[in-house]
Amino acid sequence: MTSAPSTAASMLTPEASRALGEALGDGASVAGLRTSGAAALDRALPSPALDRPWKYVDPAALNLDGFAPPDAASADWGGAQDIEGLEVAGFEEAPEGALARLGGAVAVEDSRLTALHYAFLQGGVLVEAKANAEIAEPVRLTREFTAAGGLATPHTLVVAGPNSRLTLIEEYRSSDEPMAVLPAVELLAGPGAVVSYTSLHRWGARTRVFAEQRAVTEPNSDVRSLSLVTGGRLVKSHITSSLEGRGSSSEIYGLSVGGGDEHTDFYTVQDHVAEDTRSDLLIKSALGDRSRAVYYGLTKVGLGARRADANQENRNLLLSRTAKADSDPVLEILTNDVTRVSHGATAGPVDEEELFYIQSRGLTREGAVGLLVRGFLGEPLDRSGLAEGIRNELSALVETKLQAVGAGA
């Protein structure tokens, strides 16, 4: 792990935070969160030695002192602001009414990293579907980062009004300069809302990422998310669904293709709070070269979450002998009245009996490996329920990465 560009005194100080807020002309909501963030900058960093979700992270990677406060942030959402029933706006222009909900899902005080995120927040985007709005076309949000040695803090606040439908595809890209990115995504699903959120992590070779994504559901809402990781030195995603509304559901899908020395790390929480809630999770990694995947996930079923239905699955396919996967799904169940709670985890190379079976139908060994790997990764894509055009776009990203890793034809 390369360390931060400089070991001099941190540039990420409360003064720098205040200066950034003044330069950006924060509105009330952002200003309040920025102040709280600045006040929490002295919190301890997560400890790989003590904090289970951080166990496999190189402690040196957590030190962001040498990074500079965010420069300009680029976010593009095409013509999405003109769609009826939909509001897409940077935090600078967004209505204060909607921004009042900012920070409700990803809290400032979670860790030093979330404190940093809010203290240096820049490039926030609100995506709001009004009540009963059915946004047919997926909304595309593209973010690109190029500042060498810089910290970036993109924030996406998704507010889905009652009975609305919204699909958002957020794409992250960065150059190959050293960079640290602390993205936060808040998904607030109103009663009966159906939200689909996809993040494409196409980070540059020396970007380290600590992402926070949290969905909070109101009654009978459904939130589905997909994370696709095809690049980045270290991409650590914390994905939480808090099922607070009765009859609500969450589906969390993730897939990564690792090459080189890349480290992909998922920490997930399926938090069943209300009655009759349902959650599903499938995260898959295909790992070449010396890459590494870490999965730690918690299914929590609270005392009040009667008749919860939860499934949690993590699968890892090792494409080289030097690749590595650590998988640890955990259940924490406090009620006896559950419909189903299941979990599973596997890590290993391509199965020889599967290879024999496919080869017996005429495909070469290389072709059979290729088919198995693509099938393996195709499952979360299929289950994400995305429209065919986007599904194909994602498959193409996976394909490009697989070719780079040298995984079959």
Added chain:
Amino acid sequence: MTEAPLLEIDALRANVAGNEILTGLNLTVRPGEVHAIMGPNGSGKSTLANTLMGNPRYEVTGGEVRFLGEALDGMAPDERARQGLFLAFQYPVAVPGVTVVNFLRQAVNAVRGEEVPVREFRQELFQKMELLKVDRDFARRYLNDGFSGGEKKRAEMLQLAMLQPRMAVLDETDSGLDIDALRTVADGVNALMNENMGLLLITHYQRLLNYIKPQFVHVLIDGRIVRSGGPELAEELEASGYDAIEAAASTA
């Protein structure tokens, strides 16, 4: 019987996990012939099927297998398939994420050595599905993933139908099938069989042979064929069991 043999197995010996299972097996199959190999548990039935298809877990330690006059030794499973050999698996493997239609298309292209145009492929697929009484939804499901026993065997027959091999080996295709499913599968196999093709049925029970009629029946015990005969041998087995034949064979 003057036609060149499809499959010639000559004093074949094979090991799995260091144990010798096949102990000198001889068999010749010519075009248009249906052979049945019957044997009790542990006699080497599945070892024969896997060895013929080139499963790397099975090691040939002696003898030879020739297919269309060419020695199979050292040939990878995919080369054998492209030569026209097919094995219907007793336990087909589930391949989540790969749909039946996608898999079949890749297999057909590989075996035929050319890209079959999509329209032509689909037409042929639907026709074969109809023949095997397989629902069209089947094509979009992941291969063998969550399939019932009967569905797995039908999927195997669908692959057989699409790949049109010269020689098909059916390993315990009747296991796990109820009588209706067995009849459907057997009708399909009978419809696919032709005078240029050879068929080898590997089975424990005589049941399958009521629906697919072999001209030749062989009894496999302890890794070699101890008796060969016509269809009447299957009936004899059904009546008196493997023990009687084994006893007779060991005193002969």
